[in-house]
Amino acid sequence: MNKILFGRYVPGTSFVHRMDPRAKLILSLIYIVAVFMANSWSAYVVSFIIALTIIASSGIAPKFFWDGVKPLIGVILLTVVIQVFFGVGGHVYWHWGILSITSDGLLNAVYIAIRFVLIILVSTVLTLSTSPLEISGAIESLFMPLKKIHFPVYEMALMLSIALRFVPTLIDETEKILNAQRSRGANFSSGSIMARLKKLVSILIPLFESAFNRAEELATAMESRGYQGGEGRSKYRVLNYTKNDIIGTIFMMASVALIMVLRNWS
Amino acid sequence: MSIAFESVDFVYQAHTPFENLSLRNINLTIPDGSYTAIIGHTGSGKSTLIQHVNGLLRPTKGLVNVDGQIINANTKNKQLVSLRQHVGIVFQFPESQLFAETVVDDVKFGPLNFGVSDTEATNRAKDALQKVKLPEEFWQKSPFELSGGQMRRVAIAGVLATNPKILILDEPTAGLDPQGRFEMMELFNELHHKEQLTILLVTHQMDDVANYADNVIVMDGGQIVKNGAPVEVFRDTKWLIKHQLGLPKAANFAIKLADRGVKFDKMPLDISGLVHQIVNVKDRRPSHE
Numbered sequence: 001m002n003k004i005l006f007g008r009y010v011p012g013t014s015f016v017h018r019m020d021p022r023a024k025l026i027l028s029l030i031y032i033v034a035v036f037m038a039n040s041w042s043a044y045v046v047s048f049i050i051a052l053t054i055i056a057s058s059g060i061a062p063k064f065f066w067d068g069v070k071p072l073i074g075v076i077l078l079t080v081v082i083q084v085f086f087g088v089g090g091h092v093y094w095h096w097g098i099l100s101i102t103s104d105g106l107l108n109a110v111y112i113a114i115r116f117v118l119i120i121l122v123s124t125v126l127t128l129s130t131s132p133l134e135i136s137g138a139i140e141s142l143f144m145p146l147k148k149i150h151f152p153v154y155e156m157a158l159m160l161s162i163a164l165r166f167v168p169t170l171i172d173e174t175e176k177i178l179n180a181q182r183s184r185g186a187n188f189s190s191g192s193i194m195a196r197l198k199k200l201v202s203i204l205i206p207l208f209e210s211a212f213n214r215a216e217e218l219a220t221a222m223e224s225r226g227y228q229g230g231e232g233r234s235k236y237r238v239l240n241y242t243k244n245d246i247i248g249t250i251f252m253m254a255s256v257a258l259i260m261v262l263r264n265w266s
Numbered sequence: 267m268s269i270a271f272e273s274v275d276f277v278y279q280a281h282t283p284f285e286n287l288s289l290r291n292i293n294l295t296i297p298d299g300s301y302t303a304i305i306g307h308t309g310s311g312k313s314t315l316i317q318h319v320n321g322l323l324r325p326t327k328g329l330v331n332v333d334g335q336i337i338n339a340n341t342k343n344k345q346l347v348s349l350r351q352h353v354g355i356v357f358q359f360p361e362s363q364l365f366a367e368t369v370v371d372d373v374k375f376g377p378l379n380f381g382v383s384d385t386e387a388t389n390r391a392k393d394a395l396q397k398v399k400l401p402e403e404f405w406q407k408s409p410f411e412l413s414g415g416q417m418r419r420v421a422i423a424g425v426l427a428t429n430p431k432i433l434i435l436d437e438p439t440a441g442l443d444p445q446g447r448f449e450m451m452e453l454f455n456e457l458h459h460k461e462q463l464t465i466l467l468v469t470h471q472m473d474d475v476a477n478y479a480d481n482v483i484v485m486d487g488g489q490i491v492k493n494g495a496p497v498e499v500f501r502d503t504k505w506l507i508k509h510q511l512g513l514p515k516a517a518n519f520a521i522k523l524a525d526r527g528v529k530f531d532k533m534p535l536d537i538s539g540l541v542h543q544i545v546n547v548k549d550r551r552p553s554h555e
Contacts, residue, residue, distance in 0.1 A: 173362075176357065176362070177362060177363055179317065179322050179355075179357065180355070180357050180360065180362075180363035181363060181375075182322060182350070183320055183322065183350055183353075183354065183355040183357075183425070184350075184363075184375055184376035184379060184424060184425065184428060185347065185350055185351065185376055185379030185380045185428065186375070186379050187343070187347060187379070189343060190344075201365065202365045202366075202375065203365075204365075205365035206362055206363055206364065206365050209362075209364075209365075209410065210362055
């Protein structure tokens with residue numbers, strides 16, 4: 001349970017930590033788009049250097065990033081295999097029915113693996129250096145223009161921050177129930193798949209029960225404190241762009257420009 | 267069954283920046299058939315300590331010996347199943363572990379997991395529900411239809427039905443009314459005497475400690491700071507008040523009397539002890555009247 005990386009924020013005061021969450025979110029998205037545009041070795045080398053620079057300026061131990069990539073290795077390998085056998089174009093080395101290994105297929109497979117790793121690394125920087133509340137605040141702020149077309153921005157942001165806020169609570173709750181049922185002899189790591197699924201019921205039902213109770217208590221608590229929707233609510237954490245955001249943006253723009261230049265040259 | 271801790275350290279979330287040493291050099295022997303209370307502030311390591319007794323947590327360093335079965339950092343999950351059969355834990359707010367469609371089915375969960383036949387499990391469930399004094403009319407109902415106090419009883423029956431030799435109680439009376447609290451504590455005391463259960467009670471109720479326990483462990487910052495009979499531990503009233511752990515009501519009353527010049531031979535811990543002492547004091551001071 002302690003291995004779950006999602007929503008895990010590592011507090012710090014590094015350059016990246018002090019950036020505005022909106023800037024971090026947008027720059028991460030730009031980086032991801034840029035990585036997809038990259039189509040040559042030199043562009044990937046540049047992308048990789050950018051990712052390493054960002055990681056270094058976040059001041060977070062490399063082990064965390066490895067933990068972020070590790071659970072997705074299976075997915076990456078699967079995509080690579082599919083790409084290798086189904087990719088077409090270039091010199092054909094081997095083929096059998098619809099399966100074939102071609103030079104373009106191999107090249108694309110390597111590119112896709114690199115893209116995957118780079119995107120995971122940079123989005124891990126975002127989630128590790130930004131608290132969940134900051135992220136939902138950023139999303140709220142960025143979606144504000146949609147208010148004009150009656151999109152429920154406040155409600156969406158509230159749902160998001162409540163959901164994120166209760167992830168650790170639900171993890172604790174799960175662990176508690178797991179321990180109670182283990183003490184009553186439930187063994188969740190042995191038996192057939194059906195037997196294991198059956199045992200999961202003894203975790204899921206209490207978990208749902210407590211989640212519903214919690215939701216009801218939270219609603220009561222919010223109403224008794226006069227919550228009437230987000231209209232006109234002021235904020236405790238006011239988002240402000242600072243010098244760091246300007247530096248970050250310039251760095252990212254320069255990097256993207258470099259990737260684009262390399263893309264068009266090769 | 268006896269329990270021994272030998273220089274146990276436990277590190278929470280080892281090898282991460284969230285690493286946190288939550289037990290420090292615990293040495294402890296709990297004799298077979300004893301009733302031990304564990305007191306200490308929230309976060310002092312009480313819950314971490316009790317989870318070592320049935321292997322939910324394994325020591326980072328050192329070992330735990332439960333009646334000859336050793337638990338250390340390398341113990342495999344498989345080896346722990348037989349241990350858990352003998353060590354029952356009633357967690358805080360245990361009603362949150364209920365899940366089955368009927369009360370009886372929920373109580374049967376434990377025995378069935380330990381490989382008991384269905385009829386035997388049903389018998390044990392009924393037996394346990396009788397022990398916790400849940401009226402028979404509720405047995406076929408859904409546990410979610412019951413009141414909070416009744417759900418607590420079902421959850422405790424669910425632990426008792428596994429026939430543990432060691433019963434660990436983590437604040438079992440939290441959130442109950444005074445009547446329910448008293449009945450619950452009397453039930454555990456009865457089990458302790460009738461079935462020679464070894465009991466470990468984590469509590470903030472000093473009266474329960476004074477009334478039932480024959481041994482007290484005081485924890486602070488992941489360490490055992492005091493370990494002895496209630497009379498010895500409560501003798502150090504200044505230390506307990508300084509650490510805001512509190513005293514049994516009777517002892518508090520006696521201290522107030524002592525401040526006004528009444529002399530006691532020894533600190534009374536429960537009401538009958540206090541009454542006894544006051545009667546003696548009165549007898550010894552006829553000159554004042």
